[in-house]
Amino acid sequence: MLLRTRFLAALLSAAVAAACAMPAVAQSAKRGEQAAKRPQVSRGERPRNLDFLFGALKLAPDDTTAKAIEERIWSLWTASRSDTASLLMTRVKTAIEAKDLDLAVTLLDGIVKIKPDYIEGWNRRATIFYMKKDYGRAISDIREVLKREPRHFGALAGLGLILQDIGDDKQALEVYRRALAVYPRMERIPDVVKTLQEKIEGRDI
Numbered sequence: 001m002l003l004r005t006r007f008l009a010a011l012l013s014a015a016v017a018a019a020c021a022m023p024a025v026a027q028s029a030k031r032g033e034q035a036a037k038r039p040q041v042s043r044g045e046r047p048r049n050l051d052f053l054f055g056a057l058k059l060a061p062d063d064t065t066a067k068a069i070e071e072r073i074w075s076l077w078t079a080s081r082s083d084t085a086s087l088l089m090t091r092v093k094t095a096i097e098a099k100d101l102d103l104a105v106t107l108l109d110g111i112v113k114i115k116p117d118y119i120e121g122w123n124r125r126a127t128i129f130y131m132k133k134d135y136g137r138a139i140s141d142i143r144e145v146l147k148r149e150p151r152h153f154g155a156l157a158g159l160g161l162i163l164q165d166i167g168d169d170k171q172a173l174e175v176y177r178r179a180l181a182v183y184p185r186m187e188r189i190p191d192v193v194k195t196l197q198e199k200i201e202g203r204d205i
Contacts, residue, residue, distance in 0.1 A: 056069050
């Protein structure tokens with residue numbers, strides 16, 4: 001329980017930072033600035049780069065290397081390639097900092113409408129719905145993320161949390177395992193999987 005509480009606290013704390021062009025599992029406060037300084041990736045290069053990075057993520061020899069690759073992946077995911085979407089995301093940040101989650105949702109509604117292929121718009125709105133305990137809408141947005149990027153380990157981790165909250169530990173375990181299949185060294189998830197596995201196996205005996 002303590003491990004899960006810490007995991008949840010870390011995810012929700014980082015969700016606020018996510019509005020600064022950072023994902024729900026972000027750790028570095030400078031990620032948004034770093035992403036802005038990187039050269040823009042063309043539409044054709046983006047899928048190839050992601051495929052390469054995900055291949056490297058699976059084979060990362062240590063946590064430091066894995067984290068660096070994770071940062072590169074997030075930098076591609078958070079790049080909207082739209083001035084309007086980027087401006088709205090800045091306003092989302094301000095709204096979350098002011099604890100105005102309803103306004104943040106309204107702004108994200110606009111983002112997913114004008115840029116439906118921008119998966120981070122869906123992902124961040126899902127995070128806010130989770131914070132509001134609107135699990136139905138959170139799951140719906142997570143499905144939109146995974147429809148566009150099945151390897152989105154952040155969305156998978158968020159889905160696992162929701163499933164735990166509604167008491168579906170078995171399904172949560174399956175989802176967490178999917179996340180680990182993509183990102184074996186994902187922070188905290190291996191421990192959550194171990195805890196859930198012990199709990200479910202103990203229950204089934």
